Amino acid sequence: xxxxxxxxxxxxxxxxxxxxxxxxxxxxxxxxxxxxxxxxxxxxxxxxxxxxxxxxxxxxxxxxxxxxxxxxxxxxxxxxxxxxxxxxxxxxxxxxxxxxxxxxxxxxxxxxxxxxxxxxxxxxxxxxxxxxxxxxxxxxxxxxxxxxxxxxxxxxxxxxxxxxxx
Numbered sequence: 001x002x003x004x005x006x007x008x009x010x011x012x013x014x015x016x017x018x019x020x021x022x023x024x025x026x027x028x029x030x031x032x033x034x035x036x037x038x039x040x041x042x043x044x045x046x047x048x049x050x051x052x053x054x055x056x057x058x059x060x061x062x063x064x065x066x067x068x069x070x071x072x073x074x075x076x077x078x079x080x081x082x083x084x085x086x087x088x089x090x091x092x093x094x095x096x097x098x099x100x101x102x103x104x105x106x107x108x109x110x111x112x113x114x115x116x117x118x119x120x121x122x123x124x125x126x127x128x129x130x131x132x133x134x135x136x137x138x139x140x141x142x143x144x145x146x147x148x149x150x151x152x153x154x155x156x157x158x159x160x161x162x163x164x165x166x
Contacts, residue, residue: 038074042074059071059073068133082143088151091122094115094159100115120158124159124166
């Protein structure tokens with residue numbers, strides 16, 4: 001009986017390992033991670049008491065003065081008909097760097113450092129690209145900026161450590 005229970009536990013552990021691997025792969029997938037960042041942004045504004053379709057909208061499609069189609073991840077509606085566009089981004093290099101432990105080989109540590117530098121470069125590029133999108137030209141009343149949503153402070157800190165000029 002004990003042998004049968006141990007076999008059952010072993011089978012259950014194998015299924016759990018498979019499901020964990022599947023979940024881990026899904027979280028590394030950029031589309032899933034992007035939706036996760038978008039969901040986190042939505043959770044934050046809702047926890048602040050904002051209501052969807054009243055105080056904010058997601059995935060609004062707008063056309064700027066040059067005819068380009070833009071799609072900020074969220075638009076927050078302010079009093080007086082003003083809006084603030086918010087854009088979320090996936091930081092895949094940061095995720096890959098975090099998978100390398102401090103106890104890894106020197107080669108892996110060097111790879112982690114490269115990934116973190118790449119993460120900082122991606123963050124810089126994202127900010128530059130947001131500036132070029134000029135969301136403010138696509139709305140009647142909007143400030144001359146867009147908010148880049150960074151889901152946690154560790155993402156920003158890692159980028160600043162890798163590139164202090166950021």
